[in-house]
Amino acid sequence: MRRLDGVVHVWRMPLSRRLPDDPDPEHLLDPHERRRADRLGDARLRRRYVHAHATSRLILGGYLGVPPEEVVWHRGRHGKPALLGRPETKVNLTHSADLALLAVTTGREVGVDVERLARPDPDDTPSPVGRLATRFYPPDEASRVGRARGPARDWWYLRYWTRKEACVKASGGRLVQGLPVRVAGSHPYGRGLRCRGGTGLPGPWVVRDLTLGDRHLAAVALTGTADYRVVMRTWPGLRRFGLDESFPQGDRHGERAVR
DSSP, X not given: OOOOTTEEEEEEEEOOOOOTTSOOOGGGSOHHHHHHHHHOOSHHHHHHHHHHHHXXXXXXXXXXXXXXXXXXXXXXXXXXXXXXXXXXXXXXXEEETTEEEEXXXXXXXXXXXXXXXXXXXXXXXXXXXXXXXXXXXXXXHHHHHHHOOTHHHHHHHHHHHHHHHHHHHHHTOOHHXXXXXXXXXXOOTTSOEEEOOBTTBOOOEEEEEEEOOTTEEEEEEEESSOOOEEEEEEOOOHHHHOSSSOOOOSSOSSOEEEO
């Protein structure tokens, strides 16, 4: 694939309910993916998993110039997936509720995370995120979460969470290693936020928040200190494209640059 040094493509993939005339993507999955899908007891969770992983194969096949069935994964430390035989191509997948994001770049390890804000509890049950932040986050981040009120408290908690998770996934670590990493701060205009590593999870990373709307928060991280651009792309859907070949990468597919 062509080099994407200094650029991360982030694909937005809606995982809404499959319509009757949609093609069935499950045959694109490898045996490992099928076993994981089968272990998901809930039919909705299984559908989302199959859709996200099959769509990722279609997109990545377009970058690599191979059929989606020939995209081969191997699992590294702590189970982080990587493309077999493609050491320069770095990818990461995340999903929450009915939305998945796929990050693609070259050269530097990449991590991406998306979380959906829960709707306010009609019974005004207190959110536990204040206690969780006090227990796991650095003091300044826990204080910022604790000062917020109502839905803003969950927003701040997930803003920090998505940044931490993106760093963890870029480094191939475990979440517990990333929770103490300090990710507070605002982005200088047009630049990513530089975050240092901590005990058990060496950095550094450059983190960028992603603007998605519809109650989702997301962040992407690259290892190292050099800044980069993010280009958002939108998957057009299985009905519009189909499953006969890999997704072509020559068009712009609703690109939107993140400044």
